[in-house]
Structures are given as structure tokens and as C-alpha cells.
Amino acid sequence: MQLLLTYDVATTTPEGRRRLRQMAKLCEGYGHRVQKSVFEITCTDAELLTLLDGAQRIIEPRDDSVRIYRLPRDGFTTVHRLGIAEPIPHHEPLIL
Amino acid sequence: MQLLLTYDVATTTPEGRRRLRQMAKLCEGYGHRVQKSVFEITCTDAELLTLLDGAQRIIEPRDDSVRIYRLPRDGFTTVHRLGIAEPIPHHEPLIL
Numbered sequence: 001m002q003l004l005l006t007y008d009v010a011t012t013t014p015e016g017r018r019r020l021r022q023m024a025k026l027c028e029g030y031g032h033r034v035q036k037s038v039f040e041i042t043c044t045d046a047e048l049l050t051l052l053d054g055a056q057r058i059i060e061p062r063d064d065s066v067r068i069y070r071l072p073r074d075g076f077t078t079v080h081r082l083g084i085a086e087p088i089p090h091h092e093p094l095i096l
Numbered sequence: 097m098q099l100l101l102t103y104d105v106a107t108t109t110p111e112g113r114r115r116l117r118q119m120a121k122l123c124e125g126y127g128h129r130v131q132k133s134v135f136e137i138t139c140t141d142a143e144l145l146t147l148l149d150g151a152q153r154i155i156e157p158r159d160d161s162v163r164i165y166r167l168p169r170d171g172f173t174t175v176h177r178l179g180i181a182e183p184i185p186h187h188e189p190l191i192l
Contacts, residue, residue, distance in 0.1 A: 004100060006100075035102055035163065038102045048176075056178055067130060070171065072168050075165055082148065082151055
């Protein structure tokens with residue numbers, strides 16, 4: 001299935017910035033980074049469960065937010081894009 | 097139709113921070129803010145064109161990115177959410 005994962009991580013503390021880096025690293029293992037906090041992911045039901053478990057272990061539930069939307073089959077190709085089209089390189093600094 | 101709009105605006109300059117505020121204000125006119133730079137939007141084809149035009153006028157295409165994904169009909173209700181569930185109030189400071 002095709003998913004869009006977005007996250008907001010509170011980065012006012014060193015711990016928050018660490019969580020942000022960990023979330024990015026986790027998501028890079030599952031999909032393609034298209035914005036700083038947005039990933040396009042293709043995975044199975046089982047992989048989604050593993051991803052959710054990994055994210056749950058990283059985030060601080062009172063401060064952070066992760067949302068995973070299911071997209072239609074052609075969801076990655078029918079996106080409307082404005083501005084920068086190319087994805088951000090995976091290994092650039094991850095702090096917003 | 098149901099859409100998910102995400103944006104990255106380069107905020108290293110005052111102009112960038114102004115664009116970020118303008119993008120948030122534009123999107124608030126079309127949908128529901130669920131993360132700092134993520135909006136759930138329900139609109140018609142004509143409204144989408146107006147939204148795209150508005151966003152095009154705001155962003156700096158060399159620095160910023162806007163992506164609008166079409167979601168399935170039940171896309172807003174089947175989202176997997178971790179952490180903060182409630183949306184961010186619309187009028188809080190908009191700088192990341």
C-alpha cells in the first residue's frame with residue numbers, strides 16, 4: 001500500500017532534536033523523503049505495524065505528532081507540486 | 097474531493113517567515129490544520145485551482161515546496177495518529 005507519513009516533533013530541547021533525527025532515520029528505512037517532515041512510503045501491512053511501533057518508541061506523545069495517511073494507488077504520481085520538486089537529500093542536517 | 101496539503105517554506109530570512117505565515121493563512125481558508133505544515137482540505141476542482149494559484153503567488157519556487165495529495169474518500173478518518181491528536185489552534189505563532 002501507499003502511505004504518506006508526516007510528523008511534527010517539538011525541537012525546543014536537545015531531546016526533541018534527537019527525536020527528530022531518529023524519526024527521520026526511521027522513515028528513511030521505509031520510504032522516500034519529499035519534504036523535511038513528509039515521507040512517501042510503500043509497504044505491506046506488516047511493515048506498517050513495525051513502522052508504527054518504531055515511531056511510538058521514538059516520539060514523546062505529549063509533544064509530538066505522527067500521522068500516516070493511506071493514499072490511492074496512483075497517489076504518488078498524481079500529486080500537485082509547486083516549488084522545489086526534487087526531494088531533499090537524505091543525509092542533510094535534519095533540524096528544521 | 098479530499099486532499100492533504102503539506103508545505104516546506106525556507107524560513108532563514110524574514111521574507112521566508114512572511115511566506116510561511118501567508119501559506120498558513122491561505123490554507124486555513126481551505127481546510128483544517130493537523131500539523132504545523134499539514135492541512136486536511138475538502139474542496140471542489142475549482143477551489144483546488146484557486147488554492148494552487150494562491151500558493152503559487154506566495155511561495156519562492158527555488159526555496160519552498162508545496163505538495164497536494166489526493167486522498168481516498170475515507171482518507172481523513174482512516175489516518176493512523178500517534179502522539180498529539182488534537183489539531184494545533186489556528187492562530188498560534190506559525191514559525192516552526
